[in-house]
Amino acid sequence: MSADFLNLLEVAINGLMAGVLYSLVALGFVLIFKASGVFNYAQGVMALFAAQTLVGIQTGQVPFAHLINAIFGTEVHYFGWNVPALLAILFTVLVMILFAWIVVKVILVRLVGQEPIILFMATIGLAYFMEGFGDMMWNSEVKRLDVGIPSGGSFWIEDVTVQWAAEGERYFGMYVDVLDIWATVIAVALVASLAAFAQYTKPGRAMRAVADDPTAALSVGISLNKIWIMVWSLAGFVAIVAGIMWGAKSGVQFSLSLIALKALPVLMLGGFTSISGAIVGGLIIGVGEKLFEYLIGVPFLGGATENWFAYVLALIFLVFRPQGLFGEKIIERV
């Protein structure tokens, strides 16, 4: 095979891998939107907060150390212990469940029956509150996140694929990041678990019932509060996974919250109510933007086309399918 073709293949595969990471972020949005009709603006900040909490627990950081030191004149920063990664993830899950409980009890319950735009505004407020709260709790330094997932190009894939190139071609083997492979495996497992949970478990069916018709669900005794807490906890768990994957790439820092920007075109394309839409949408956006950058962006437009092209791609799909690829078509009768 020619090196050009193999390079194109490499770009497409890496696009698919990037798409999986976009899907992970989009999943959190879809879960909450499906169950409560809320577009959760705070999803990106949840990923940041989850990653900050994970690193904080793992490294034995004292929460609110700056505040404690300022008030009591102490100099405490670390407890002096390190928590194993899996245990730290477990504690972080508990923190995110507590967070979900607080959000539902303090905000959502009081806004039942309000217009979706009011709920959306509430999540904007929540996002900004959490940004500051997270910084105050864990400080705003850039932190290293290491839960033991390997990263870097796979030597095995490189060695195998380098032989595919025709003789005389300048080709160094195909690059696939091991972290991306892990992300793909985890995302597939996550989606399969979520689908099985929604399909085969009682709380999962209750969640779907609330998503279909909240009033009817209430009338048969399903607790809206419990379902919301469950869904926000699930979204919190997805945020942890997204936070780990993105945090491992660029460190845990404020910009982690901006990964939500990568999820928006995925949601536009895949629809706000479909888990499979989030996955397929992510893959299309990932491959589309990477191929466009490689074939047109760099040679003709000076590069850096990925951000805006993702939205162009999503808009093109929207023109033909306003509800997204897998979204439900909403018909409101007058």
Place this chain on the structure above:
Amino acid sequence: MKLKKLATVSVAAIMAASPVMADLVFPSLSYRTGAYAAGGIPFADGYADYFTLLNQRDGGIGGVPTRVIECETAYNTEKGVECYESTKGEGALVYQPLSTGITYQLIPKATADGIPIHSMGYGRTSAANGDVFSNVFNYPGNYWHAASGIINYLLDENNGDLNGKNIALVYHNSAYGKEPIRTLEELSAKHGFNLTLLAVDHPGQEQKSQWLQIRRERPDNVIMWGWGVMNPTAINEAINIRYPMEDFIGVWWSGSENDVVAAGAGADGYKAITFHNVGSDFPVFDDIQQYVVEAGLAAGAGDQIGTVLYNRGLYAAMLAAEAAKTAQEIHGVADITAAMMRDGMEALEISEEKMAALGMPNFGPAFTVTCENHGGPGLGAIQQWDAESQTWSLITDFMEPDMDVIQPLIDADSAAFAAENNIEPQC
């Protein structure tokens, strides 16, 4: 008793008759919140701590206490302008806008108000031409100095010959990131190296395409012009594709602890150009410990001391304080105005003896500012990261840039600005 009363009244009368000594006000347009807080906090801490040190140890500058007014910009240009407007009436002597975007907005405003701006290592590069930009200073170095300094270092590394070498520039796709392109293109033509430009979209968390291209083309060196999350992401991607860290050099805004710590051991050997020294092995840090930290007066959490960006803030404050001293000497008054401060900045002389006396020997290059040259000599040194000890160290002396290439660019850009704004030469 009567005598004591008389003495008290006399002292009160003398004090009332004497001119009131106001504070010397140094506004700090800081960003402790938002996307770039990790970079803004150490700089703001360093800037504030140095003035606290001067107040506590020396009683201020020339006997007049200093006052730092901190205003939060969140690295947002609009907020930066609001901060300027809300603090200039406090008797502000000099502004460090700490953002290229804010600097561009403040140039006409501050010039009209007669308040000097010190955009140290950022902002409008051609402001180095003091003939046109009377109130703007960007000593001791600017972006074009940095680009040339990096190429000079690579020339040294390659026995003075870069002919046929391939150099890639990975840059933030913004006005800031594009600053070095023209200079590097000129230097590419002069030295015969091939330049590849790789733009990264804001904020820079997704760089897979750029690093796949680097992996395919295998340039001899990669130069980075990034900020914020773009830096650690790029270093991480470079590690992933096994690009040698020794061949990877960043500008001074891509060379702090924030950029390398997240990448772990793989970042070992990464380099960046700098215009000031690194670490805390200077006598001034003993004074900061004694008069600031132990007195409970440290800015922020007091946990940034000795980091690259803390040192940059400290250095900026030292240069501002020395300019204020110069202004006091020129005008013979301790309570200086912004206009006098401008004169002090224009006559600033930083010598090795002066830095040593301040407890900062070889902390930065020795330089002199003149009416024509507000940019200083643009000397830059290369710093390298040691992942094991988690420290930066200088691996070169402060080196001269190629002014034969840079000066015509500064002259052309500033002349265009002067023509657009009908500015008469001031020198």
